[in-house]
Each structure stands twice: as C-alpha cells, then as structure tokens.
Amino acid sequence: MEIVKIPLIIERGEGKVLWGRVEYNGNLITDFANSIPELEEKIKILLFDFEELNPDNIQFEHQFDIYSLFQRFDFLKISTVAEHAGMNPGLLRQYVSGAKNPSEEQAKKIERTLHKLAQELQKASIFTS
Known part of the structure; x- marks a missing residue:
C-alpha cells in the first residue's frame, strides 16, 4: 500500500x-x-x-505553533535558541507560554534558527579515544 x-x-x-x-x-x-x-x-x-x-x-x-514545537522538542533551551536567533529570551518565553503570539517574520526567524542548528548537529561526529 x-x-x-x-x-x-x-x-x-x-x-x-x-x-x-x-x-x-x-x-x-x-x-x-x-x-x-x-x-x-x-x-x-x-x-x-x-x-x-x-x-x-x-x-x-x-x-x-511555537508552544507545541517546544513541547515536542523539549530538550531545546529557550534561552539558547533565542540567543542564536538574536532575540530576547523573555520574548521567546512569552511566545512559548502563549502570552504573546509571534509575527510571521518572528516565527520564520525562529524556524530558520532551528534549521541552522539542526544542520550544525548533522555535521557533528563523536569519536572515542
């Protein structure tokens, strides 16, 4: 099928x-x-x-939406994502809590940041000594 x-x-x-x-x-x-x-x-x-x-x-x-994204990927630190996105961590926390809603531009900025971080993680390798 x-x-x-x-x-x-x-x-x-x-x-x-x-x-x-x-x-x-x-x-x-x-x-x-x-x-x-x-x-x-x-x-x-x-x-x-x-x-x-x-x-x-x-x-x-x-x-x-922002709330469900951070619930699904609960290992993400809001303050670290905000720092990489060049935004105020308090503002991102408000988006995640639902106190405020991001504009489309802000949402895309967060999305681009997450995709960039994911690309960096894909390139990472771990070795043992």
Missing part, C-alpha cells in the same frame, strides 16, 4: 492540551490530546472512520 502524507497542524489548546487538524478530501478533521503521539493516534482513527484510510499507511508532516 502507498503511504499517504498529510500535513498535521499542531497547536496549543487550553492548558497543556494540544489541538490537531488535518484537511483531507476537502474535509477538516480535528481532535485534541495531551501528547503528540496520542493526537496522531486519534486523528488516524478519525481518518479511518471518515475517509477509510488505513492508519498504518498514514504519515503526518508536522506543522507546529
């Missing part, structure tokens, strides 16, 4: 709840959960119920 790649938009709901949404065949499918794996599972069940898609053949392409 062919893998179906579907964009899954993940964003903060009330409290620490995550909301997810996909659009498939013109239908908007949404649900919420406490974690990304739980959210993926629930959305896959809905895609099976409404669209008869085999859950084993679904691959999600994640699109995060």
